[in-house]
Amino acid sequence: MLLMRGIEERAMTLYRQGKVPGSFYDGFGQEAVSAGAAFAMGPKDRLCVLHRDLAAHLVRGVTPARIFAQYMGRAGGVTGGRDGNVHFGDWQLGCVGMVSMLPDMMLVATGMAMAFKLRHEQRCALTWFGDGSTSRGDFHEAMNWAGVQKLPVIFVLENNQFAYSTPLEAQFAVDPVHRAESYGFPGWSVDGNDVEAVFEATREARERALAGEGPTLIACETMRMHGHAAHDDMKYVDKERLEEWRRKDPIERQERVLEGLGVDVAAVRAEVAAAIEAGVEEALAMPMPDGATATAGVFCEGEANVLGDGQAPWSGVS
Amino acid sequence: MLLMRGIEERAMTLYRQGKVPGSFYDGFGQEAVSAGAAFAMGPKDRLCVLHRDLAAHLVRGVTPARIFAQYMGRAGGVTGGRDGNVHFGDWQLGCVGMVSMLPDMMLVATGMAMAFKLRHEQRCALTWFGDGSTSRGDFHEAMNWAGVQKLPVIFVLENNQFAYSTPLEAQFAVDPVHRAESYGFPGWSVDGNDVEAVFEATREARERALAGEGPTLIACETMRMHGHAAHDDMKYVDKERLEEWRRKDPIERQERVLEGLGVDVAAVRAEVAAAIEAGVEEALAMPMPDGATATAGVFCEGEANVLGDGQAPWSGVS
Amino acid sequence: MPAMTYLQAISDGLREEMRDDERVFCMGEDIGVFGGAFKVTDGFIDEFGPDRVMDTPLAEAGIVGTAVGAAVVGLRPVCEMQFSDFISCGFDQLVNVAGKMHYRQGLAVPITVRLPTGGGFSGGPFHSQNPEAWFMHSPGIKIVAPATAEDAKGLLISAIRDPNPVLFCEHKHLYRRIKGDVEVGAYATPMRARVARDGEDLVVITYGAMVHTALEATEELEGVRVLDLRSLVPLDEEAILDSVRACAKVVVVDEANELCAAGAQVAALIAERGFEDLDGPVVRVATPNVPIPFSPPLEQAVLPSVDRIKEACVELLAY
Amino acid sequence: MPAMTYLQAISDGLREEMRDDERVFCMGEDIGVFGGAFKVTDGFIDEFGPDRVMDTPLAEAGIVGTAVGAAVVGLRPVCEMQFSDFISCGFDQLVNVAGKMHYRQGLAVPITVRLPTGGGFSGGPFHSQNPEAWFMHSPGIKIVAPATAEDAKGLLISAIRDPNPVLFCEHKHLYRRIKGDVEVGAYATPMRARVARDGEDLVVITYGAMVHTALEATEELEGVRVLDLRSLVPLDEEAILDSVRACAKVVVVDEANELCAAGAQVAALIAERGFEDLDGPVVRVATPNVPIPFSPPLEQAVLPSVDRIKEACVELLAY
Ligand SMILES: Cc1ncc(C[n+]2csc(CCOP(=O)(O)OP(=O)(O)O)c2C)c(N)n1
Ligand SMILES: Cc1ncc(C[n+]2csc(CCOP(=O)(O)OP(=O)(O)O)c2C)c(N)n1
């Protein structure tokens, strides 16, 4: 979480310095959602990671250097400069990079789960998605498909109160967590700023999935503390509300917990800061991609590759 | 209803005689759903009519001759041969003809209702759709949109137990009538073979709509007694089940009611039969469209037209 | 070699691949118990079971999107659109998720999407389309369109074995009308053009059902070559330019709507790289830009006919 | 006449129509309070209120589909796609519902869909596309693509007043880079091509942002005409053929992917009906068939550049 925040803060300054082309999105204040959920996954599980979920990439084993390089469009970035900012995923670590069209990845995750079920494998798929994207048809096709086929898939809804500038009231009349029942599986509301709660819920959902009990929707209540993207000043959100949420910051909160357990948080912070600086250095040293390669790789030439296994610090295999 | 059944039975023979090109779909056994719902509409209300809803066209005032001509692709058909079989609607009577992509018309109906609300008009829009089409994204986008904007629209779900050959179990885990709540409006289950029940529910939903209380989902339980289309022998449905439903035939049922009220049903039947034969004669006398006109009318040249008012035998205006 | 209809050849190719490779499975609406709207998978469920001949919900984005997910974890989905027209509902998943995946992140998406295309039997505006050009304009998607039973089987097998998303355009109007000898067992037909009839004076370049219309239209004409593209992506540019070099006169035929159709790309290619070999305008015969009407006299008036093609050839030969 | 940016001109035209015609209203994601991702409707909500500057749910099929419904009962919706790329999610409603309505049943669908298109600023594979060719291949949809501030305003007004579905392609890269004098008040620009610079030796045919790239590329060359199509449907075939007659040499430029692009149709048209006026191949400069990459060196390598266009012209002039 700390690493995610550190990287994103650092990347934001790089963006301001013009070292990050295009736009820049972060998940400031929502770190617990991606960190907590990704932590509960096993190496053979597969993830579709979204645009506020940097921690998930870190948990799976993507190094800070490759992430900075990704932001900067360097050859050494996860997509080698083909795609930008948050649109990436390391297939060798079992992650599929998101497409911009939200929430298309819900169907991809559903399809991965369908394959696991067809092959009778004890694995599950997980994808994150936002409150705004619940208005789109693909949300429904995925939820309904997963429900009717009882698939081992976990849908993690990141309810960060806004879709760009659009508040929840303009997006739906009833909290989407209640839709799950109408698709035939449970929907749980979780404090998205409590990393342990997110972890616990995801772990339980994973058990359900591996036990053949079908999908779970986990709705994480959190807040997008920054603008939608670097250019967005968030005028449309009142300050008190942000202040309130700032007090619930997931990282400070977890730090208090860790301190309670006697962890030397300052040391961890120092470690993380060092890792970040090292990553930035490494990334800045990487070359930009060669224009001559721009048209290569539209099609796969050899054998089709498949997603690989990711790191699972807490290997949630039960 | 009787007229609808008569026309479709007659059209089926015409189809067998090769006088109806392409394919042919009917609503045998479901007549009460379109008849009952259409009857509850006012002249200024607007309808998106689907492929098993012939009675709705009749209620709005489309003549049998123009319907037979439509089936036969004649110049005098509702679409003048541009579109086929059930893909029609008389815009002058306030109906929009369906597109094949199901259930796209739910969004069109939602948009009509949106316009009524924006203009503060006391009108509503209604559309029918099938159980199978509830799996598609457009179902969700329409239901959610109508719910969040509280629009005067009525969604009539024709649950005829099958989508082509696909049974309900392969389509959804939970009866879609329950989804309505999760969109913030009521969903009612109705006996789709009881024309008066369908009428009553629709009338009530219309009152809600005109009173600004928003959308209603009316789920009509019925059975598709014929194949999906003329070519489908329905092997996949067991005979007993059909027999059971045959006993609930909506027309015989309504006839008993009317006889109870002293209506001379035989006379009505004779009248209808005569109207149908006259319609067939008239249609058969109509020319086929002229190939030279095939490329005309892709674009509207003059002023844009708007949907007109339909007939409303029981003018449901409250 | 047994003679089979175009439809039987598709079923045969699909069956071969499902027997050879357990990763291959079919998914679509009404393909299981019912055997598919056109009966391509008739009886498959008995041999392969409901898991590998999957009846899906009525949801095209769902079909394409879940197929992508299944593919990236190692399966080989073969999706059926009940009619090619309905791919419009899965357009985004196909174009943005499947088509761009390998370029963006080096992850292969080996899916096949079967598209029953084309008109000619009063299918009307929603059951008669030829949507391939939309996807030629969408990077990362291969497209094949067989005209014969032999190619229907061989190109389907190539499509299934290809590590990329491949659209298989099977023309509905050929299903039962076209019959031909088909090799027993599995064979992969290369995604390249073939000369359907040789000739030196003029070449008609087309694909799918129009290959037969073109052959019929030019039967009595001297020296007319008919080039069957078979594959649109990749497009066999060399074969096209060779034919231009050999014939100098070109008629390009599309059943699809004229504007920006496959034939527009072929004509543009010739105008740029075959210009010096041309001895006359690159004539196009295509369906004008109208939805395909239902009524026979209207539909026949818009679809390229034997007469229209013949007339175009006669005129150009006299140029 | 005040000087305005391309972006301001779009806002100005939209505002004029909303003031003149109460049936006109805007709908889209984040267009109200936020004023739109590119601020085209900045401040509109204050003047016209939330009903006429409607923030919609995140649902493109919903935006297009409900707009059709509102249009057939008398309103004039102007939809904004946040980026043109997202029209892929409303593709079916646009192509099958809006596009075919009038032909099928004689019912007009007066909707305008604003599409912020194009690349050049590291938008990556999902924020840089030029999707217009998909819709040229879809009957019943008009498409305009202004290159100047003056045309941006005038063509938007024409689009809104047109009784048909019209796609308004506004190029993101021109928003703030292009400035020009714009008439005060409402005026409708005809959907026809215009000569951006005259010349007799060679014509570059293009539209949108590429008009400026073409002008820059040919600045120092003698006698090069630049034809700005402005409208793709209807396509101004006469203007194209006139230019071919006048110049005999043609370079067609697309920012879109090459295969089946608008330029393919233009080149095919010329190869068929302008053949005898040609004195050289119809040269195309376009983006190859790849998703638009994010990293500047990659993106610059695929998008048509001043140099590539200049080189093509110099070569052809020497032909
Ligand atoms: C289909 C689609 N339409 C529009 C957009 C443009 N867009 C990018 S992010 C965004 C808001 C998404 O909100 P939400 O789903 O809540 O995710 P969040 O950014 O809040 O995490 C929008 C509208 C998109 N990405 N996809
Ligand atoms: C988007 C889409 N996909 C596929 C089809 C092909 N199709 C036509 S009718 C049908 C079954 C529809 O079932 P349902 O919605 O229950 O309506 P019913 O015919 O039972 O009244 C299918 C799959 C279609 N019309 N639209």
Ligand SMILES: [Mg+2]
């Ligand atoms: Mg959000």
Ligand SMILES: [Mg+2]
């Ligand atoms: Mg049904």
